[in-house]
Amino acid sequence: MKTYDLVIIGSGTAAMVAAMRTRAAGWQVAVIDFRPFGGTCALRGCDPKKMLIRGAVTVDEAHRMREKGVEGALHINWPGLMAFKRTFTDPVPEKQERRYAEKEIDTYHGQARFTGRNTLVVNDTHIEGRHILIAAGAQPIRLGIPGEGYLADNEDFLRLEQLPRRIVLVGGGYIAAEFSHIAARAGAEVTILQRGARILKQFDPELVGWLMEKFLEIGVDVRTGTTVDAIEKTGTGFLVHTSAENGARTFEADLVVHASGRAPALEALDLDAAGIAHEKGQLKLNEYLQSVSNEAIYAAGDAAQMGPPLTPVSSHDAKVVVANLLEGNRHKPDYRGVPSVAFTIPPIAAVGLSEDQARRQGLKFRMQSQKASDWFTARQAAEKIYGFKVLVDDATDRVLGGHLVGPHADEVINLFALAIRHNLTAEDLKTTMFAYPTGASDIGYML
Structure with missing residues (x-):
């Protein structure tokens, strides 16, 4: 049986962060995945999706600018767009494994299954880990319908x-x-x-x-x-x-x-064999992202499902887990100000509290909301869909929530996230001189 200080199940963002940081501390590390190495975001989610969206955005921009100085029609060549996507996704697994090999991190291909509190089997290979990180991502939920x-x-x-x-x-x-x-x-x-x-x-x-x-x-x-x-x-x-x-x-x-919707990909792991508490398809973890029933086990990202199911959260969780492994359980995840974006065209974005959440919490706040199709940001993009809703606490002047739809929403939301995470006030944002004319330069008028 091969023994490691840390065994990681999954090869996505959380796995890479945790593996590299613990290996840098001198730990013996192994990474296991039954799929090509790279994880959901790089291979099956955020990144390839965004590459396809780029083609759709280009066509949409040309369509909006017709009769406004732009002539001719564009269309998407689907096989060509897919080939463009593969220029990013195809090299990822090999690059990932090469990085692990360079750091002398062992890699295993196959479905991991627990055989004890800190032991696993992958294919016919038995592995023991002083600690085990479950970073196996998520999978589509079962609908329970015929077909x-x-x-x-x-x-x-x-x-x-x-x-x-x-x-x-x-x-x-x-x-x-x-x-x-x-x-x-x-x-x-x-x-x-x-x-x-x-x-x-x-x-x-x-x-x-x-x-x-x-x-x-x-x-x-x-x-x-x-x-x-x-x-x-x-x-x-x-x-x-x-x-x-x-x-x-x-x-x-x-x-x-x-x-x-998606849920943590846990079914094939045989959690019960390791005494890992779970309920309704979710791991039961303490505030340090550690199993409540097996102190050798930690989780991060979608498998942990403690924060929003987003790639930056996976990375953040992994950093928290590593800090707790190296220094003892002293670090807790902090999900304040995590922005979320749906990359529609135009995108829609949110960070912080919604109007409903703020009211249910009994907070006293002022709110600015407007569909701003006549603002320059919308007009220069020939885009009618542009608007915002911003919530600011009456007592502290701190931003409670930002909600945007329209051109540049996916970038501008990050400035509201910065304000929420670092307790900036509305006045701080209003007195910041942003480059003009940009999406960010509208922020002062939203507050």
Whole structure:
């Protein structure tokens, strides 16, 4: 049996951070993954998605500027865009493994399974770790409907060699919103089926309402209050059977994509064999990201599910875990001011408290909210969808929440995040001289 100071399950952002930092401290480290090394963000999520979005953004910008000095029509060549994406994703696994090899970090390919409190088996190899970090990421939740096996997931979508003509997305979160904006601009007929009353429930409902105008403009058919009951395979595609308040309906599709949420990827690990407490598919952790029932076990990122399911959180969690491993449990994760963005076109972004959260907490605050289609930032981009909602505490003048939709929202939200995390006041932001004209230069008028 091979013995290590730290064994890491998963090879994404959290794994890389934890492996490199503990190895630098002289620890013997191993990393295990049954998939190509690199993790969800680099291979199956954020980064490849953003590369596809770049093509969609380019087409959208040209379309908006037609008859405004820009002539001619652009279109997306899907195989070409996919080839561009692969220029980033294809080299990642080899680069990751080379980095590990250079640092004398052992790598194992296969599904890890616990055999004891600090022992694992990978294929036929038995491994012992003084400490074990679960950083296995997340996977699509089970829907429990007939024909569920016909659903494509985010990974399937991001490696499509040809774009299907008719795409149905089951769910209304980030994946549905972002993929629909890519696919529709590439020429697909896209339908979103959302069980809830609205899509993008993680964002301010008023701003989502403004963004819905864009979904309508690009031809995405959004059906809220619609439950998917079954998926049926036909000779030419799929039938998606649904029910809603106004009755049952069937949608035809060439591809049906799971966009109904993700959960920690824990099932194959056999947590019970290691005495790792879990409940409803989630690890039970203390405030130091350590298992409450097995002190050898820590978790980070989506597997921990203590903070928002975002890549910067995975990195942050890993740093906290490493500090606790090296120095003893003294460090706790700090999720203040973590911004979240749905990369629709234009993007929608949020950080801090929502209006509803602030009211439920009984806070006294002032709020500025406006659909600002006539502001220069919107007009210079020929984009009608632009608006904001900002909450500022009455007593302290500190920013409580920032909510943006429109051009540059994905970048400007970071300045609101900075303010929240470092207790800057609205006055601090208003008296900062930002470059003009930029998205950031609008901040003073939002406060």
